[in-house]
Amino acid sequence: MSAFIATYWESLALWLPPLMRAARVTLLVAALSIAVGAVVGLLLALLKMGGPRPLRKAASAYIEVTRGTPALAQLYIAYFGLASVGLTLDNVTATVVALGLNAAAYMAEIYRAGIESVHGGQREAAMSLGMTPARAMRFIVLPQAWRVVLPPGANLGIAVLKDTSLASAIATPELMSRAYDLVGQTWRPMHIYLLVALMYMAMCLPLAQIVRRLERGVKRSDVPASKAPGSVGWRQRATAA
Amino acid sequence: MSEFVRFWEILFVKLPTFLPYLLKGALVTLEITGATLVVAAVLGLGLALMRRARVPMVGALAATYIEVMRSVPVLTTLFVIYFGLAYLGVQLPSFVAAVIGLGMLGASYMAEIIRAGIEAVHQGQREAAVSLGMTPSQAMRFIVLPQALRVIVAPTANYTIGLLKDTAIVSTVAAPELLFAAKSLVSQTILPMQVYLLTASIYFVMSWPLARAARHLELRLSRGV
Numbered sequence: 001m002s003a004f005i006a007t008y009w010e011s012l013a014l015w016l017p018p019l020m021r022a023a024r025v026t027l028l029v030a031a032l033s034i035a036v037g038a039v040v041g042l043l044l045a046l047l048k049m050g051g052p053r054p055l056r057k058a059a060s061a062y063i064e065v066t067r068g069t070p071a072l073a074q075l076y077i078a079y080f081g082l083a084s085v086g087l088t089l090d091n092v093t094a095t096v097v098a099l100g101l102n103a104a105a106y107m108a109e110i111y112r113a114g115i116e117s118v119h120g121g122q123r124e125a126a127m128s129l130g131m132t133p134a135r136a137m138r139f140i141v142l143p144q145a146w147r148v149v150l151p152p153g154a155n156l157g158i159a160v161l162k163d164t165s166l167a168s169a170i171a172t173p174e175l176m177s178r179a180y181d182l183v184g185q186t187w188r189p190m191h192i193y194l195l196v197a198l199m200y201m202a203m204c205l206p207l208a209q210i211v212r213r214l215e216r217g218v219k220r221s222d223v224p225a226s227k228a229p230g231s232v233g234w235r236q237r238a239t240a241a
Numbered sequence: 242m243s244e245f246v247r248f249w250e251i252l253f254v255k256l257p258t259f260l261p262y263l264l265k266g267a268l269v270t271l272e273i274t275g276a277t278l279v280v281a282a283v284l285g286l287g288l289a290l291m292r293r294a295r296v297p298m299v300g301a302l303a304a305t306y307i308e309v310m311r312s313v314p315v316l317t318t319l320f321v322i323y324f325g326l327a328y329l330g331v332q333l334p335s336f337v338a339a340v341i342g343l344g345m346l347g348a349s350y351m352a353e354i355i356r357a358g359i360e361a362v363h364q365g366q367r368e369a370a371v372s373l374g375m376t377p378s379q380a381m382r383f384i385v386l387p388q389a390l391r392v393i394v395a396p397t398a399n400y401t402i403g404l405l406k407d408t409a410i411v412s413t414v415a416a417p418e419l420l421f422a423a424k425s426l427v428s429q430t431i432l433p434m435q436v437y438l439l440t441a442s443i444y445f446v447m448s449w450p451l452a453r454a455a456r457h458l459e460l461r462l463s464r465g466v
Contacts, residue, residue: 064449064452065441065445067452068402068406068444068445068448068449068452069406069441069444069445069448070406070407070408070409070410070420070441070444071406071409072409072410072412072420073409073420073423073437073440073441073444074441076420076423076424076433076437077433077434077437077438077441080427080433080434080437081433081434081437081438082434083433084431084432084433084434085244085248085434158312162312162313162314162315163314165314165316165317166314166316166410168316169413176314176316176317176320179317179320180320183324187328188328189320189321189324189325189327189328190321190324190325190326190328190329193317193320193321193324193325194321194325196317197313197317197318197321200312200313200314200317201309201312201313204311204312204313205308205312208308208311208312
């Protein structure tokens with residue numbers, strides 16, 4: 001046991017810098033994937049709820065199929081599959097495309113639940129005031145849906161962050177991939193993978209804490225989202241009042 | 242256009258050789274899913290009971306385990322178990338490592354599902370059972386858990402769908418499941434798009450009925466709760 005820990009003392013200074021650099025790639029890939037997921041997911045949700053019939057069907061089918069297949073298989077399709085039919089993506093792009101489009105399917109359902117949670121009267125009132133359906137969605141429904149969307153959306157973000165580890169299978173230079181290389185060089189799998197587990201925890205646990213605060217904010221449903229605990233600047237406003 | 246036709250032509254011609262090969266892998270995928278589900282349910286029940294125990298430290302220990310498992314990617318857990326333990330002299334077969342790795346994460350999900358189920362049973366049920374002379378553990382076993390099952394079933398079905406897809410990850414430690422079979426088929430044929438699309442379809446065929454069943458259960462069991 002003491003020998004096990006002594007190895008950390010000797011080698012930590014050597015291992016940590018490359019792993020930290022790789023963790024930055026992990027965060028970058030996760031952020032880009034989440035962004036893709038958030039944008040495409042909203043599009044899918046809007047199409048599924050109010051698009052023309054063929055598009056509505058297509059969005060539903062996309063969501064079902066994407067949620068019914070493993071992310072790793074989707075990564076292989078984006079990286080190896082597309083390359084074989086003439087569309088070569090580098091591994092970071094392939095990761096962002098695969099994980100982003102995967103997250104979009106889950107995000108779409110989260111948006112849908114959020115939009116459906118806004119009372120229908122809100123939309124009707126907006127339209128009776130002369131707003132177009134699109135403007136009613138943009139200015140009345142979505143801002144209210146946002147608070148219901150945010151906690152599960154943030155949870156999905158954590159899941160995406162962890163899923164970036166799958167990208168090591170296509171050699172994207174993120175944390176898990178770098179750890180794998182490092183194990184190859186040092187043959188210290190237990191040390192390095194435990195260290196990497198700790199690094200993932202260090203990234204995920206603060207996010208989980210934020211999600212919990214967001215969830216508490218939503219539960220107090222009489223507080224408007226913009227003033228709910230966890231929203232930007234709520235503490236300042238709370239103390240000012 | 243002819244390339245497009247050619248693509249499907251190849252898939253069509255190769256299908257009789259690809260499909261049996263992949264289906265053998267799919268069988269292992271189902272085995273891993275089943276075995277993991279059992280491990281996750283048993284460990285999860287243990288964790289759920291630990292979280293409810295009034296003994297100090299025990300609840301916190303279970304809560305910490307759940308928190309840690311959820312904030313580490315399965316792939317990392319799997320590598321710790323497969324490569325890490327091998328380094329310490331415990332060489333697990335990949336199937337076993339896969340079930341333990343997925344099961345350890347699954348236990349944390351199942352624990353929360355079971356806990357929610359137990360909490361959904363009205364407190365009076367337990368009190369009534371105890372007042373009739375049952376011990377607390379008898380009350381849990383014969384009165385609370387059977388009623389909790391109703392609330393537990395639907396989220397467990399949802400977890401199982403997630404698990405079925407997560408088994409793809411264990412291909413990285415060479416467990417001979419569906420995606421691993423697909424990878425070796427790709428290295429033999431160099432037809433990644435056809436093989437992986439076919440593989441994805443097989444996963445979909447397995448998970449979609451489960452998803453429908455879960456939705457159905459959710460609707461049915463939510464009546465009268």
